Amino acid sequence: MENIISRNTTFLGVILITSAVCLLSLSDALVKLHNDRFSIAQLIFLRSALACVFLLVIWRFKKRGTKSLLWPTRWVIVRSLLLCTMWLLYYCGLPDLSFAVAAAALYTAPLFMAVFARLILGTPIDLPDQAALGAGLIGVVMAVQPSPENLSPSLLLPFGAAACYAMAAVLTRAHCRKETSLGMAINLNLCLAVGGGIALMGLEWINPMTEVTTPSFLMDGWRTLSLMDFSIICLLAAFMTYIAIAVAQAYKTSTSITVGLFDNAYLFFAVVWSIMFFDDLPNIMSLAGITLLAGAAVMSALPRRNMRLKTL
Numbered sequence: 001m002e003n004i005i006s007r008n009t010t011f012l013g014v015i016l017i018t019s020a021v022c023l024l025s026l027s028d029a030l031v032k033l034h035n036d037r038f039s040i041a042q043l044i045f046l047r048s049a050l051a052c053v054f055l056l057v058i059w060r061f062k063k064r065g066t067k068s069l070l071w072p073t074r075w076v077i078v079r080s081l082l083l084c085t086m087w088l089l090y091y092c093g094l095p096d097l098s099f100a101v102a103a104a105a106l107y108t109a110p111l112f113m114a115v116f117a118r119l120i121l122g123t124p125i126d127l128p129d130q131a132a133l134g135a136g137l138i139g140v141v142m143a144v145q146p147s148p149e150n151l152s153p154s155l156l157l158p159f160g161a162a163a164c165y166a167m168a169a170v171l172t173r174a175h176c177r178k179e180t181s182l183g184m185a186i187n188l189n190l191c192l193a194v195g196g197g198i199a200l201m202g203l204e205w206i207n208p209m210t211e212v213t214t215p216s217f218l219m220d221g222w223r224t225l226s227l228m229d230f231s232i233i234c235l236l237a238a239f240m241t242y243i244a245i246a247v248a249q250a251y252k253t254s255t256s257i258t259v260g261l262f263d264n265a266y267l268f269f270a271v272v273w274s275i276m277f278f279d280d281l282p283n284i285m286s287l288a289g290i291t292l293l294a295g296a297a298v299m300s301a302l303p304r305r306n307m308r309l310k311t312l
Contacts, residue, residue, distance in 0.1 A: 009253045016250035017259045020243045021266040025103065027239045029273035030232065032094040032102075037229045039220035040091050041203055043236075045196030048189040050237035055186045055244065062182070072187050075175035079168045079184065080191040086164035087192065093157030095217055100282045103270030104143040104290050105158035110297040111136040112166030120170050128299060136296035142289025143282075181248030189240070264294045 031043065038046075094102055111133050117123040125133070144155065176184065203221035225233075250259050267290050274280045282290065 013250045013253040013259055014262050016246040016253070017262045018265050020246040020250065021263055022269050023239045024243050025266050025269035025273060027236050027243075028090070028094070028103075029099055029270070029277055030236065031091060032099055033277050034229075034232055035095050035217040037232065038217075038223055038225065039200075039203070040088070040217055041196050041199035042220075042222055042225075043091075043196075043233065044087065044192050045200055046230075046233045047236045047240060048192035048196060050234060051240040051244075052186060052189045052193060054237065054241040055182065055189065058241075058245070059182055059186060072183070073175075073179070075171060076179055076184055076187050077191070079171050079176060080188045082164045082168040082171070083188055084191050084195050086161040086168070088195075089157045089164065090161035092218060093154045093161075096152065096154040097158070098274065098280055098282070099278060100271050100274040100280065100286065100290065101144055101155075102158045103267055103274075104140065104286075104293055105155070106162050106165070107264065107267055107293060107297060108136060108140055108159060109162040109165045109169070112163045113169055116166050116170045117173075121174055132296045132299040135299065136293055139289045139291075139293030139296055143286050143293060144289070145285060181251075182244070185244035185248070261298055264297045267294045 090102070090106060093105075097105075114123075114125055114129050114133060118125050146155075172184075200221050203219065247259075271282060271287070271290065274282065
């Protein structure tokens with residue numbers, strides 16, 4: 001009976017994390033597809049503000065305490081700032097990059113995690129980790145296929161986003177284990193909403209002094225939204241809410257190893273959306289690189305024996 005329950009909870013965890021990364025990749029694809037409808041600051045502000053409302057309703061329904069909301073620890077704030085930077089860098093790079101290539105660059109995060117875990121937690125980088133790092137680097141080169149024609153500053157942005165995500169994950173593991181997942185999700189979206197609001201005010205003040213005649217996803221302030229535009233943002237906010245809850249529940253119902261393995265399904269969905277929405281089928285070399293990168297991420301997520309962590 002216990003084995004049946006264990007299998008059922010593991011299966012539930014797989015369903016939750018797979019659906020979460022499916023919606024996350026779809027959300028990112030929709031941002032790239034509709035970046036002409038709103039500015040990045042407007043998108044982040046409205047989506048996060050709405051997600052906060054949804055999450056606070058759930059928080060209230062579950063009758064959680066308010067201490068972690070009113071007085072978040074410094075590590076929760078640092079984590080939120082790192083993830084805010086991740087979203088900003090990734091979204092800034094999306095308009096100029098192939099979606100599949102941007103996703104491949106973002107999913108170098110497990111490789112950054114191995115390095116940061118070694119530096120911060122003292123986790124040894126053993127032979128399998130070294131092999132994963134090497135395979136991941138080769139996979140990135142194959143997926144991106146750098147050349148003088150396609151090298152641009154935009155290509156560096158998703159790698160920066162991956163580094164921020166990895167650092168946030170390591171800090172969460174080291175300092176935020178006692179925090180509630182829902183509380184951290186609310187804090188993150190509050191930080192995103194505040195940051196987006198400040199950016200909107202700054203852009204509204206700067207733009208009248210500049211001669212910008214064409215719409216810009218990065219530099220525009222507030223744009224007039226149609227009903228369809230607002231509906232898209234509401235959908236993205238609903239996605240964010242589900243993702244926050246599903247990921248937290250996945251880690252509770254299944255092992256972190258299993259969740260980490262299926263988290264890499266993002267790369268598969270990214271290729272699917274790239275074909276469906278942008279008619280952009282990666283070539284054989286890019287597909288091989290993405291596959292190798294996913295394999296490296298899976299390898300880095302596998303359990304290790306005799307792993308000792310240095311506590312801070």
